[in-house]
Structure formats: C-alpha cells, structure tokens
Amino acid sequence: MVKVKTMVNIKEDFKNLDLTVGDVFSKDARLKARNVNVFYGINKAIDNVTIDIGNKEVISFIGPSGCGKSTFLRCFNRMNDTIDSCRIEGKITLEDENIYDDKIDVVPLRARIGMVFQKPNPFPKSIYDNVAYGPRIHGLSENKEHLDNIVEESLKRAGLWEEVNDRLLSPGTGLSGGQQQRLCIARAIAVSPEVILMDEPCSALDPIATAKIEELIHELGNEYSIVIVTHSMQQAARVSKRTAYFHLGKLIEVGKTKEIFTRPRHNQTEAYISGKIG
Amino acid sequence: MENKHILSSFDDDLKKLNDNLLKLGNGALTNFDSCINNFGTQDIIEIDKVINGDIILDELDDKVQKLGFEIIALRAPQAADLRRVIVALKIATIFERIGDYSRNISNRTKLLIELNYSDLPGVNIGKMGQKTLTMIEDVIESYTNEDDKLAVKVRNSDVKIDKMHTQYYLEIVASMQRNKKLAPTGAHLLFIAKNIERVADYVTDIAEQVYFLVNGKVLSDERPKADESSLIIPE
Numbered sequence: 001m002v003k004v005k006t007m008v009n010i011k012e013d014f015k016n017l018d019l020t021v022g023d024v025f026s027k028d029a030r031l032k033a034r035n036v037n038v039f040y041g042i043n044k045a046i047d048n049v050t051i052d053i054g055n056k057e058v059i060s061f062i063g064p065s066g067c068g069k070s071t072f073l074r075c076f077n078r079m080n081d082t083i084d085s086c087r088i089e090g091k092i093t094l095e096d097e098n099i100y101d102d103k104i105d106v107v108p109l110r111a112r113i114g115m116v117f118q119k120p121n122p123f124p125k126s127i128y129d130n131v132a133y134g135p136r137i138h139g140l141s142e143n144k145e146h147l148d149n150i151v152e153e154s155l156k157r158a159g160l161w162e163e164v165n166d167r168l169l170s171p172g173t174g175l176s177g178g179q180q181q182r183l184c185i186a187r188a189i190a191v192s193p194e195v196i197l198m199d200e201p202c203s204a205l206d207p208i209a210t211a212k213i214e215e216l217i218h219e220l221g222n223e224y225s226i227v228i229v230t231h232s233m234q235q236a237a238r239v240s241k242r243t244a245y246f247h248l249g250k251l252i253e254v255g256k257t258k259e260i261f262t263r264p265r266h267n268q269t270e271a272y273i274s275g276k277i278g
Numbered sequence: 279m280e281n282k283h284i285l286s287s288f289d290d291d292l293k294k295l296n297d298n299l300l301k302l303g304n305g306a307l308t309n310f311d312s313c314i315n316n317f318g319t320q321d322i323i324e325i326d327k328v329i330n331g332d333i334i335l336d337e338l339d340d341k342v343q344k345l346g347f348e349i350i351a352l353r354a355p356q357a358a359d360l361r362r363v364i365v366a367l368k369i370a371t372i373f374e375r376i377g378d379y380s381r382n383i384s385n386r387t388k389l390l391i392e393l394n395y396s397d398l399p400g401v402n403i404g405k406m407g408q409k410t411l412t413m414i415e416d417v418i419e420s421y422t423n424e425d426d427k428l429a430v431k432v433r434n435s436d437v438k439i440d441k442m443h444t445q446y447y448l449e450i451v452a453s454m455q456r457n458k459k460l461a462p463t464g465a466h467l468l469f470i471a472k473n474i475e476r477v478a479d480y481v482t483d484i485a486e487q488v489y490f491l492v493n494g495k496v497l498s499d500e501r502p503k504a505d506e507s508s509l510i511i512p513e
Contacts, residue, residue, distance in 0.1 A: 233354075233356065234354060261356050261357065261360075262356075262357060262360065262361075262494065263357060263494035263495070264357055270357050270358060273356040273357055274283065274355070274356050274357055274358065274359050275283045275284050275285055275288060275356075276282065276283050276284065277284075
C-alpha cells in the first residue's frame with residue numbers, strides 16, 4: 001500500500017484527499033474510485049471518496065447505518081443507475097477503464113463485477129439453472145458438457161457441491177438460508193468475475209452458515225477482489241485484510257484491518273469500533 | 279477512560295476492572311512499604327500482617343483476571359479498550375508478584391531478627407527500598423493519569439536500583455568473607471537486596487505497559503540496565 005503522504009507520486013487527478021486517513025491507494029489496484037460524490041436528489045450521500053480496491057484483496061467497508069457504505073459499494077457495478085434520483089460524480093475505473101463511460105454496457109460490467117446481497121435471492125429455478133443462468137446469457141459455455149463443468153466448478157468453489165450434487169434439478173429456493181447464499185455466490189462466480197461485491201452477505205444467516213460464508217470469502221480472496229459491506233466489526237476483522245471506515249458519506253480512514261482494530265489513526269474510527277458513536 | 283460507550287454496562291465493566299486493578303496496585307504498594315519499614319523497626323506484628331495479607335493481593339489478581347477474560351469474551355473490546363484490558367491483565371500479575379516479594383522479604387526479616395541482624399557496612403536496605411517504593415508510587419500515578427512521560431521516567435530510574443544492588447552485593451559478600459559468622463545474615467541480606475532489585479525491574483515492566491496503553495505501541499529502545507552482580511566475582 002502507498003501511504004497518503006506519498007500520493008503526490010501517483011499521477012491521478014484527485015483533490016481533498018486529506019479528508020481520509022490511511023492507505024487509500026494500492027500498488028496493484030483493480031478498481032479505482034477518484035473523488036466520487038453520490039447524490040440522492042439534493043442530498044449528498046457520498047462525499048469525495050477516493051480509494052483503490054487491490055487485485056485479489058478482501059476489503060471491508062464498515063460504518064454506522066446511513067454512512068453511505070452500501071451506496072458507495074453499489075457504485076462499483078452501477079447498481080445505483082436504477083435509482084432515478086441518484087447522481088454520481090467523479091471517476092471509477094476497472095482495470096483503468098472508466099465504468100461510467102457512455103460506451104460501457106452494464107450487463108457485461110455486472111458479470112465482471114458480481115454482487116451478493118444481504119438476503120439470499122436465488123432465482124425461482126433449479127439449483128443447476130441458477131448457476132447456469134449467467135454463463136448462458138453471457139454466452140460463456142461452448143456446449144452442454146462445458147456448461148455442466150462450469151456449474152460443477154462454481155458450486156465446488158462456493159463449497160456447496162457436496163451438499164447438492166444429488167439434487168441439482170431441485171429448486172434453489174428449497175435450500176437453507178446459508179445454502180441459498182452460497183448458491184448466490186456460486187451464481188456470481190460462474191461468470192468468472194474480477195470483483196465480487198457483498199452487501200452484508202451474512203446478516204440473515206445463523207453463526208454456522210456465517211462461518212461457512214466467511215471461510216468461502218477467505219478462499220475466494222485468493223482469486224478475486226472482494227468488497228464486503230458489513231455491520232459486524234468482528235466479521236470485518238475476521239475476513240478482510242484491509243478495512244475502510246465511512247461516516248456521514250465520508251471515507252474517514254482506511255488501512256490494514258489489524259491496525260484499524262488495534263490502533264486506528266482517526267478518533268472517529270476509534271470511537272466507532274469501540275462502540276462510542278453509532 | 280474518556281468518551282462513554284453507547285452500552286453503559288461496558289463502561290461499568292471497564293470501571294470495575296480498573297478499580298480492582300488500582301486496589302491491587304495500592305495493596306502491593308502498601309505491603310512493599312510495610313516490609314521495607316518493618317525491616318528497620320523489626321515489628322513482628324506488622325511483619326506478620328504483610329505475610330498474612332498477601333492472600334488478599336492473590337485474590338484481587340484472580341478477580342482482575344476473571345473480569346478481564348469476561349470483558350474479552352463478552353464485550354469484544356477494540357483498540358484502546360482492548361489495550362486497557364490486556365494491560366490490566368499483565369499489570370495485575372506483576373503487582374501480585376510484587377506482593378510475593380514483599381512476603382518473601384518479610385519472611386527473611388523474621389529470620390534476621392532471630393539472627394539479631396543489622397545492616398552490614400556499606401549496605402542500606404532501607405534506602406534501596408525507599409527508592410523502589412517511589413518507583414511503585416510513580417508508576418501507579420502514571421497508570422492512573424495515563425502519563426506516558428512519567429512512565430518512561432520511572433522505567434529509566436531503575437538503573438539507580440541496579441547500581442545499588444551491585445554495590446550491596448559486593449559489600450555483603452566482602453563482609454561475609456571477613457567474618458564467616460555473618461554468612462547466614464549476609465545470605466538473607468543478599469536475597470532481600472535481590473528481591474528489591476527484582477521489584478524495581480517489575481515496576482519497569484508496568485511502566486512499559488502504561489506506555490503501550492497510552493500510545494498503542496511498545497517502547498522500542500532498550501531499557502538502561504546497570505545490575506552487574508551476575509557478572510562480577512567478588513575479590
């Protein structure tokens with residue numbers, strides 16, 4: 001990570017980064033957000049946020065409710081486009097390509113940047129078809145055998161294959177909550193994304209299902225960049241190498257998780273993780 | 279402990295931990311003060327109070343350890359809160375050890391009374407004890423006020439105790455060589471001087487914990503040391 005103090009060496013157009021404390025840049029950045037502002041109507045939900053998401057990095061976004069962490073997460077795959085009153089300023093690049101460029105088609109973009117939501121949302125289809133859906137619409141499979149392989153490999157990577165391989169044609173909605181969430185992760189990785197966004201992926205799960213998802217995040221972090229929004233600070237501490245703390249739309253501090261939770265640099269971060277503000 | 283937590287019972291737990299730790303620290307201070315004082319006055323009743331009172335420090339240490347573990351398990355403290363709990367657990371053990379040394383010094387003082395002792399030439403156990411007592415007082419003050427500068431000062435003052443110990447070691451051994459009848463007295467005085475020197479060492483450990491509590495990082499430079507008693511063969 002490059003320290004904020006040395007950022008003058010990086011040829012990027014950004015301003016007012018002094019608002020954020022810590023290591024906002026990554027030497028091996030896959031996603032780059034620069035001076036991002038998000039408005040809902042006249043309300044500013046995200047205020048001048050600059051941050052890199054590294055290649056094969058698991059990073060957590062934490063902060064009190066309404067701090068903008070989910071809003072900012074949704075900027076990365078243009079999920080906010082579906083909200084009429086939402087306006088986004090600044091620049092976000094994936095592999096140095098501006099994802100808000102007019103030429104960008106959001107459908108393949110959302111395959112490159114997959115998303116897992118708070119509540120498991122399998123399609124009302126079979127387990128097989130849930131995973132096969134993405135490869136089919138993006139034309140990623142050459143034939144039935146290839147598609148079978150993609151489905152099997154994705155379910156294995158999501159740690160679900162052993163539990164469902166004898167009932168692939170059963171409805172995905174018939175699985176337990178934890179299994180459904182792993183099915184959604186399998187669905188996301190079936191299209192070989194570069195980044196996986198997770199918006200409170202365990203908040204509807206019991207501790208065992210949560211542990212399985214966290215173990216999965218740990219394993220998937222070796223292949224993908226993963227951004228996880230979580231209200232559980234213990235979860236952020238367990239799964240991520242880097243943590244970013246948001247407050248009132250501002251990125252207050254970002255740094256190594258072990259430093260954020262033992263010796264944060266900003267008083268607001270200290271107060272939040274210690275349960276003194278919320 | 280500024281800034282209250284949203285969950286007030288968390289503050290209550292931390293306060294309880296801190297109160298018990300300070301009670302233990304002040305108990306260790308009182309017992310050490312008494313054992314040094316009793317060395318001079320040879321008051322058997324007061325000596326027995328220190329020996330029998332050590333169990334109270336053991337119980338307070340157990341209480342701090344229990345409270346600390348409970349806070350870690352139930353509250354998952356972070357950052358400064360986590361440091362406070364970890365530091366409390368470490369410091370409590372050190373205060374309990376200081377209590378053990380005070381008891382040991384008291385036991386030896388009782389034996390020395392039977393031997394009709396007095397300080398040997400060039401040896402002043404009371405002076406060494408008083409300087410160490412000041413270190414304990416200061417380190418408790420540094421913890422209470424989260425004063426890292428005072429903690430560093432306490433840590434660096436240990437070198438004076440080291441020098442006294444080296445000097446007393448040589449003087450006691452020299453006296454024993456001159457008059458073999460002084461060997462039993464000298465042996466106990468050697469242990470008492472060593473115990474005081476160890477107490478001062480423990481105080482520097484507490485000072486380093488206070489520095490960590492305040493700053494979130496350990497003191498990096500080597501602590502000044504001057505105890506050469508383990509390196510010298512007396513003439």
